[in-house]
Amino acid sequence: MESLLRPSPFLTLSTSQLKNCYSLLNPSVFSPKQSINPRKCRNRIKSSKFDSFLDLEPTSKPEAIDFDVSWVNPSDHRSRRFDVIIIGAGPAGLRLAEQVSQYGIQVCCVDPSPLSMWPNNYGVWVDEFESLGLEDCLDKTWPMACVHIDDLRTKYLDRAYGRVNRKELKQKLLSGCVMNEVKFHEAKVWKIEHEEFESSVVCSDGVELKASLIVDASGFTSPFIEYDKPRNHGYQIAHGILAEVEDHPFDLDKMLLMDWRDSHLGNEPYLRRDNSKIPTFLYAMPFSSNLVFLEETSLVSRPTLSYRDIKRRMVARLRHLGIKVKSVKENEKCLIPMGGPLPKMPQNVMAIGGNSGIVHPSTGYMVARTMSLTSILADSIVECLGSTRMIRGSPLYHKVWNGLWPVERRCIREFYTFGMETLLKLDLDGTRGFFDAFFDLDPQYWEGFLSSRLSLVELAMLCLSLFGHASNPSRLDIVTKCPAPLIRMMGKMAIETI
Numbered sequence: 142m143e144s145l146l147r148p149s150p151f152l153t154l155s156t157s158q159l160k161n162c163y164s165l166l167n168p169s170v171f172s173p174k175q176s177i178n179p180r181k182c183r184n185r186i187k188s189s190k191f192d193s194f195l196d197l198e199p200t201s202k203p204e205a206i207d208f209d210v211s212w213v214n215p216s217d218h219r220s221r222r223f224d225v226i227i228i229g230a231g232p233a234g235l236r237l238a239e240q241v242s243q244y245g246i247q248v249c250c251v252d253p254s255p256l257s258m259w260p261n262n263y264g265v266w267v268d269e270f271e272s273l274g275l276e277d278c279l280d281k282t283w284p285m286a287c288v289h290i291d292d293l294r295t296k297y298l299d300r301a302y303g304r305v306n307r308k309e310l311k312q313k314l315l316s317g318c319v320m321n322e323v324k325f326h327e328a329k330v331w332k333i334e335h336e337e338f339e340s341s342v343v344c345s346d347g348v349e350l351k352a353s354l355i356v357d358a359s360g361f362t363s364p365f366i367e368y369d370k371p372r373n374h375g376y377q378i379a380h381g382i383l384a385e386v387e388d389h390p391f392d393l394d395k396m397l398l399m400d401w402r403d404s405h406l407g408n409e410p411y412l413r414r415d416n417s418k419i420p421t422f423l424y425a426m427p428f429s430s431n432l433v434f435l436e437e438t439s440l441v442s443r444p445t446l447s448y449r450d451i452k453r454r455m456v457a458r459l460r461h462l463g464i465k466v467k468s469v470k471e472n473e474k475c476l477i478p479m480g481g482p483l484p485k486m487p488q489n490v491m492a493i494g495g496n497s498g499i500v501h502p503s504t505g506y507m508v509a510r511t512m513s514l515t516s517i518l519a520d521s522i523v524e525c526l527g528s529t530r531m532i533r534g535s536p537l538y539h540k541v542w543n544g545l546w547p548v549e550r551r552c553i554r555e556f557y558t559f560g561m562e563t564l565l566k567l568d569l570d571g572t573r574g575f576f577d578a579f580f581d582l583d584p585q586y587w588e589g590f591l592s593s594r595l596s597l598v599e600l601a602m603l604c605l606s607l608f609g610h611a612s613n614p615s616r617l618d619i620v621t622k623c624p625a626p627l628i629r630m631m632g633k634m635a636i637e638t639i
Contacts, residue, residue, distance in 0.1 A: 194382060194459075194466035195452060201470050203258035206308065208315050210256070213249060213326040215348045220324070223249045224526045226342055226352040228330050228365070230255040233494030233511045234358035235314035240519035242321035244527050249324045249350055251342065252359075256315075259307045261473055262383060262434050264396070264426065267301035269509035269592060278313060280306035281428060283396040288580055290573050292402055296580040300588060302396040304426055304434075305508070326350065333365055335489045338533040353526055353533045354491060354541065356518075361478050361495040370482035375561050376445035377505040380452055381424075381436030381473040387465045389425075389433050397425035401573050405461030412453055419446055420569040421454050431467075435459070440572070441479055441505075441564050448474065477505045480561040483554070486546060487538040493518055497545065501593055503560035510593050518545050548637055549597070555633045556600045557593070562626035567618060574615035581610045 214220045225241055227234045230252035242248045270276050282303040288296040318325075328344035333355055341351045357365050391397055400423040406413035419442050426434040437455035439446040459466070477495075480502035484492055493499075499514055500507045521544030525532035532540065567575060579587055586603045589595040595603065608619060 194384060194469055195456065197466065197469040199469050199471050203260045205254070205256045206258060206311060206315070208256055208312065208319075210315060210319055210325045211322065213324050213348070213350070215346075221348070221350050223247045223324070223350065223352040225249070225354045225356060225522060226251060226340075226350055227356045227358055228252070228342070228363075229358035229360065229494065230325070231259065231358060231360070231494065232310065232314070232508065233515060234356075235311065235318060236512055237356060237358060237493055237515040237519060238323045239314050239317035239321065240516055241522050242318060242323045244519075244523045246523060246526055247324075248318075248321075249326060249352070250318070251326045251328060251330055251344065251350065253327065253329045253345075255325045255327055259311065260471070261307070261475075262381065262426065262471070263305040263307065263508050265303055265305060265509050266588075266592065267303045269513075270303065270305075273509065273512050275310065275313070275512065278306050278310040279303035280309065281426070283426075284394060286396045286398040287392075288398050288576060289400040289402050290577045292404055294573075294577060296577075297395070298398065298580065300584070302398070330359075330365075333490060340489060353531075354522065354537060355489070356491045356493055357496060358492075358494045359496070363492075363496045365490050366492045366496045367485045367488050367490075368482055369485040372478075372481050373443070374478035374481035375441040375443045375502075375565055377439060377441055377475075377477040377479055378445050378448060378451060379424075379436050379438040379473070379475045379477075380448065380455055381434060381475070382466070382469045383434045383471040384432070384466045385468045385470065386431050386433060387467060388430065389427060389464050390462055391425055391427040391433065393427050393429070395427075397423065397427075399424065399576065401569070401576070403569065405458040406454070407461075409453075409457050412450075412457060415450065416454060417569045420572050421446070421451060423455075423458055433464075435464075436473070441503075441561055443565055445476065479503075479505055480558040483546060483551065487535070487542040489538055491518070491538070491541050491545075493545070498554065499545075501591075502554065502558040503564065504591060506591060506593070514545060520544065551637045552597060552634045553593070553595070553600065555630050555637070556597065559626050559630035562629070563619075563623050566622040566626075571615070571618045571622075574612055574618065578607050578611040578615055582606050 224247045227238050227248060227250045230250050234250055238248045238250045267276065267279065267282055270279060282301055284301050286298040286300060286302045288298065290296065326344065326348065328346045328348060330342045331345055332343040334341050339351055339353060340355045341349050342355060343349050357363050401420060403413060403416055406416055419439060421437050421439045424436040424438055437451050437458065439451060477500060479500055483498040493515060494511055499510055501510065518541060521541045525537045525540050582603065586606060589599060590603060608616060611619065
């Protein structure tokens with residue numbers, strides 16, 4: 142949950158990329174020869190003044206930042222050699238470049254458009270950004286969040302939530318990079334080649350850059366990170382809009398973290414039936430009485446829920462809430478792989494961000510966690526390349542991968558993956574029961590779980606407390622649906638500790 146569940150900037154896809162992903166996961170979704178079953182025509186999105194937002198084009202588009210950075214001079218062969226090359230200028234790439242370069246490490250950041258503005262609305266818990274010294278990069282905060290379990294139960298969370306000011310965050314990270322003399326190159330990386338103590342990247346413009354370490358921060362679609370296990374991810378999919386509306390029912394002092402109600406599907410029996418099996422929830426950031434960010438999200442499914450179903454449910458929900466969209470300022474289409482195996486460790490290319498396994502397996506949460514872990518990775522890099530010994534080659538790769546993924550952190554991730562596998566088995570009633578008990582826990586547990594800061598012992602205590610707070614039907618779900626994922630988790634933990 143990028144917040145709890147905000148999609149990550151590193152994992153947001155273009156329409157063509159989404160189609161490619163969906164065609165692999167569900168070939169029928171985008172098949173041009175797909176036949177139409179007349180019996181299913183009643184499932185089509187109904188046209189009305191409430192769902193006209195589906196046809197609205199965004200009124201604003203992300204623009205490049207006007208920022209003076211230092212560019213690589215391709216004609217100067219001496220300027221093409223660095224200590225570290227970072228692929229990608231998203232939050233992960235820029236944060237790592239800033240952190241590593243402050244110790245005198247020579248860094249180059251390669252991206253097809255380094256100064257482009259990130260397109261997404263990002264949400265975070267305020268205390269997390271404060272701990273990172275990034276609280277000045279929040280442009281809106283809500284003192285509380287709320288979760289609608291159903292029509293009768295609502296949880297109020299006494300934890301401040303904020304929206305990231307994307308421009309402020311990018312400018313702050315770029316300023317640190319410029320101050321530390323980070324170089325930038327505007328191109329796409331086509332190929333990476335390795336020698337014993339040095340690697341090179343070949344760019345789309347023909348320029349070849351060399352470094353002791355290549356770090357891939359380009360997202361989960363990157364072809365440069367290797368896996369030695371089947372990538373059995375769960376998938377979080379979402380459709381969001383920043384919309385100008387006539388009115389909305391949300392409290393301006395509260396961020397709506399999750400709305401699991403399904404009363405909006407009362408007149409949509411087929412949608413309601415499908416939602417009861419693989420539920421979706423509404424996430425909403427109310428900025429004013431007529432400006433709101435709305436996002437319909439499938440927490441996790443395998444295979445992915447179709448994007449078409451997400452939009453159908455969002456249309457029905459907004460119609461039920463009486464929300465009339467006047468204009469769409471921005472829209473988002475996100476697909477986030479969750480859980481699955483970690484990359485092969487070690488390997489010659491280091492990873493940070495969406496392709497490194499640090500997405501929260503149970504929630505999709507990532508932004509603040511990435512900002513935090515880049516500092517840990519930077520320390521490992523500096524320890525090797527900033528020392529007089531100049532540790533390079535295989536010892537360097539071992540050091541940086543183990544710095545990001547020590548045994549304890551790998552075991553904790555297995556615990557969160559166990560949480561994801563459990564959620565995959567729950568229907569709407571089971572999901573409601575789970576979150577009803579989860580948000581009744583002591584805040585140190587639910588806050589720590591969402592922020593990935595609990596130890597293994599604390600995670601075990603959370604499970605015991607969750608079982609104690611659960612209703613009898615939820616306990617039955619736990620007893621009947623958790624054993625298999627639990628056994629797999631214990632086996633993987635045993636392997637990690639050998």
